[in-house]
Amino acid sequence: MRTQSALFIPVLLAACAHQRSPGAFRVIPAIPEYRLQAPDSHQALFSNVLNQFTPLSSTWVELRPGMELRMEMAYYREGSSRRTIADFLGTGTAHYQVRPNGTLRLVTMQSALKERPNDQPAIETLIRSAQTRLRFHRFFYEILLNRKAELRGAVLLGAGSAAELDRLTNQLLSDPAALCSARQQQCTVFPETCTVSLEIEILVNGESRTVLWGSSVSSIAPRPQQLELMRLDRGRLARVELDAADPNSLRLPLLPGDHVDWR
Numbered sequence: 001m002r003t004q005s006a007l008f009i010p011v012l013l014a015a016c017a018h019q020r021s022p023g024a025f026r027v028i029p030a031i032p033e034y035r036l037q038a039p040d041s042h043q044a045l046f047s048n049v050l051n052q053f054t055p056l057s058s059t060w061v062e063l064r065p066g067m068e069l070r071m072e073m074a075y076y077r078e079g080s081s082r083r084t085i086a087d088f089l090g091t092g093t094a095h096y097q098v099r100p101n102g103t104l105r106l107v108t109m110q111s112a113l114k115e116r117p118n119d120q121p122a123i124e125t126l127i128r129s130a131q132t133r134l135r136f137h138r139f140f141y142e143i144l145l146n147r148k149a150e151l152r153g154a155v156l157l158g159a160g161s162a163a164e165l166d167r168l169t170n171q172l173l174s175d176p177a178a179l180c181s182a183r184q185q186q187c188t189v190f191p192e193t194c195t196v197s198l199e200i201e202i203l204v205n206g207e208s209r210t211v212l213w214g215s216s217v218s219s220i221a222p223r224p225q226q227l228e229l230m231r232l233d234r235g236r237l238a239r240v241e242l243d244a245a246d247p248n249s250l251r252l253p254l255l256p257g258d259h260v261d262w263r
Helices: 003-020 048-053 162-174 176-182
Strands: 025-027 035-037 044-047 061-062 068-078 088-096 104-109 136-146 151-159 186-189 194-205 207-212 227-233 236-241 258-260
Touching: 044 048, 044 104, 136 162, 151 162, 151 194, 162 176, 176 186
Parallel strands: 025 236, 194 258
Antiparallel strands: 025 035, 035 044, 061 136, 068 088, 068 194, 088 104, 136 151, 151 186, 194 207, 227 236, 227 258
């Protein structure tokens, strides 16, 4: 009886360990484009990996947890009509983090100004608090705001539901001036002096780092001798199997929460 139990326990432990072990992602070389195979065997072209994480188009990206908006605003002497170096006073920066429930949270704010000019807004007030509490957001890189003046700018759109966000997106693309003037609590038009970028947070060699949305593995590990990449899959980290010596494999886009260890 003891012998049977001794034999049974290792088998049982091995079976449990096998069940707990997560599957792996795998980079598949292909022509004309490499693919990423997920643990559930679903495959996506490298060019479609970002779209698998969040809906996006050529003009907008829908924000998801793990993403951040980085805003940098240039300030000029009060009353100056021309934005010249002589009138330049400094910059202010702000980072907004997308929280797990989709709302936005201001995590850092820095200013190199001695005193902000009265005719230019504080960077932390550009996104109204009412909009930060909304759970669905889309960031538009550039919208034609005024056809006559050829005025273009970045826009952040917020909504209480996915359906409402789709509806507001259609309105924004057809008549941005009307929508953003009527729905100021849901639409932020960034000034032309404000540069907005979309970033994600990853872990590189054990340290937290933010990189631009759309960055590839090669942007942080250009010619690695060794590389290990872990990616979230249904709340767990799973290994990404790739050939670190293959430059095409390193074109894999990074996603929020990726863990990269390399040398």
